[in-house]
Amino acid sequence: MFDRELNELLRRYRPAAPPPDLRDRITVPIAVRRTWPWAVAAAALLLAACALQVATDRIYRTVERAATPPPVTTADQSPELREALGDDELLLIAIERLARVEREQREASEVSMPATGESWQ
Amino acid sequence: MPRRRDNPRADVGRLYDECGAALYRYALMILADAAGAEDALHEVFAALLTRPVAIDDEPRYLRRAVRNACYTALRRRVRTASGPLLEVVGPDDRLDERLALESAIRDLPPDQREVLHLHAFEGMTFQEIADLAGESINTISSRYRYAMGKLRQMLT
Numbered sequence: 001m002f003d004r005e006l007n008e009l010l011r012r013y014r015p016a017a018p019p020p021d022l023r024d025r026i027t028v029p030i031a032v033r034r035t036w037p038w039a040v041a042a043a044a045l046l047l048a049a050c051a052l053q054v055a056t057d058r059i060y061r062t063v064e065r066a067a068t069p070p071p072v073t074t075a076d077q078s079p080e081l082r083e084a085l086g087d088d089e090l091l092l093i094a095i096e097r098l099a100r101v102e103r104e105q106r107e108a109s110e111v112s113m114p115a116t117g118e119s120w121q
Numbered sequence: 122m123p124r125r126r127d128n129p130r131a132d133v134g135r136l137y138d139e140c141g142a143a144l145y146r147y148a149l150m151i152l153a154d155a156a157g158a159e160d161a162l163h164e165v166f167a168a169l170l171t172r173p174v175a176i177d178d179e180p181r182y183l184r185r186a187v188r189n190a191c192y193t194a195l196r197r198r199v200r201t202a203s204g205p206l207l208e209v210v211g212p213d214d215r216l217d218e219r220l221a222l223e224s225a226i227r228d229l230p231p232d233q234r235e236v237l238h239l240h241a242f243e244g245m246t247f248q249e250i251a252d253l254a255g256e257s258i259n260t261i262s263s264r265y266r267y268a269m270g271k272l273r274q275m276l277t
Contacts, residue, residue, distance in 0.1 A: 012213075015146035015149050015207060018146075022145065022162065023137050
């Protein structure tokens with residue numbers, strides 16, 4: 001093949017054109033396409049974490065409130081009760097004892113409750 | 122002081138319309154791979170989107186950027202070539218002739234394919250190609266001569 005023929009052959013062809021959709025693939029916001037899914041995912045994750053934290057906190061507080069027995073007020077701890085009972089030491093001792101018995105009974109009944117998953121039957 | 126670009130996305134669209142096809146053809150001839158050429162253009166235009174400063178000589182800048190992207194891709198290339206390399210200019214597409222020419226061009230080294238493209242298809246002078254490639258004019262004309270010689274040999 002001569003140079004002239006080769007040049008003639010090359011003139012009949014040219015490098016192929018880009019595919020028609022390449023423009024869209026290049027100019028449709030690449031940066032946005034790359035950045036936004038991460039930003040949205042990160043924001044969603046943060047939101048979910050916050051919601052979970054709030055929900056967990058609320059459940060903890062409810063359980064804590066239910067699990068904690070009300071404080072037993074004794075005559076020593078309450079000046080109003082002491083004033084109402086007067087200065088009778090024997091009465092005070094009897095009331096203290098009654099309160100202790102009641103507290104021990106309540107604690108004993110909590111201990112004897114079935115563990116989680118155990119049948120009531 | 123460098124000018125800031127007001128709307129990079131609009132700039133990218135305009136630049137693609139002005140230079141996209143020529144840059145794709147240039148990348149295609151260096152890589153001899155359609156998918157690789159698309160990747161090279163994608164890389165260059167994506168980088169352009171994040172560039173806040175205006176470019177003075179855009180076509181020259183883009184051609185250099187595409188050239189760099191292509192040679193970087195060649196260095197880490199693992200896949201085989203894909204897609205058509207040539208298209209017919211006139212109405213008469215002889216498939217066997219086109220495939221033979223494509224095969225011969227694919228067998229050339231990338232730097233010879235580049236010079237062949239710039240000189241034979243884009244009509245650039247050897248001096249212009251030498252400036253672009255950062256080589257001497259003798260090197261460029263030798264590459265062209267080798268390329269033509271190999272093509273002649275392979276097509277005979």
